[in-house]
Amino acid sequence: YFPDVAPAETVASLSIVAHEIYKAFPDTLMGICLLADPIASIAVAHSSGAKFVRATVFTEASVDVSGLAIRRPHEILRYRKFLDPSIKLFADVHIKHSAPLAMRPIEESAYDAAYFLADAVIISGKHTGFETPIENLRKVRAVLPDYPILVGSGMNKLNAEKIFEVASGAFVGSTFKIDGDSYKSVDSERVKEFMCTVKKIRSGFLGEK
Incomplete structure (x- = not known):
């Protein structure tokens, strides 16, 4: 995946897929996660009817095999307010498959995510499937x-x-x-x-x- 901005074709395709899922299962809680691009995730959620997004990068820079991902929470929050403030934002802390650019205690990073108005924080293992x-x-x-x-x-x-x-x-x-x-x-x-x-x-x- 791209560590900075999701390609337009990915955003467009996911919007179509998510919209069709929402039409088929309107009573099912649906969320969107476009890796490393929470702003694009919010756009897809708004267009498809999804209720929340998972922001894999929110308050701290993250490094993995795809490169350096940097996000600014104030930009994410302003964009959500512009499109739909009701969309919930769940923020990863020390996201799996990567490491923070500046390693800090996980509780400090989680506190920052909450301070910057994430609706929930997500704590994971080192990789997918890891406890x-x-x-x-x-x-x-x-x-x-x-x-x-x-x-x-x-x-x-x-x-x-x-x-x-x-x-x-x-x-x-x-x-x-x-x-x-x-x-x-x-x-x-x-x-x-x-x-x-x-x-x-x-x-x-x-x-x-």
Whole structure:
């Protein structure tokens, strides 16, 4: 992907796809994530009916194999206000597959994202499918006791209870796939098993038959 601005053809194509998904499933919560380009993500969300965007780069510069990604939160917030202030902005902190240009404690970076009006912060493991370290979640929760904290990678039916003791929610992908492999197709049985576990956690009945 491009570390600075998403190409016009990508933005146009994603807008069409997202709009068709929204038409087919109007009652399903849909979000947009164009890697490293939250402004383009907001534009796609506005045109398609999506309710939130995931900003992989928000308050700090990030370095990965694609290069250096830099975003300015005030520009992102002004653009959202211009198009649609109701679109929620979920900001990654120390985003997976990359590293901050200036390494700082994760709780400081998360505090900055909240200070600059992200609607939630996202904490992840090192890569897609890698478990999010519980100690990182606890550090962030300590400085943001009443703030929405989302897990961005590695949640499964075995660690869900532990994670939900700290986190408010999660993005789940790999665990829904065949063999837990993000490159494979969705396994409906794995989805059912995971959601059954989540429902038990929500009801306070985990471990009961």
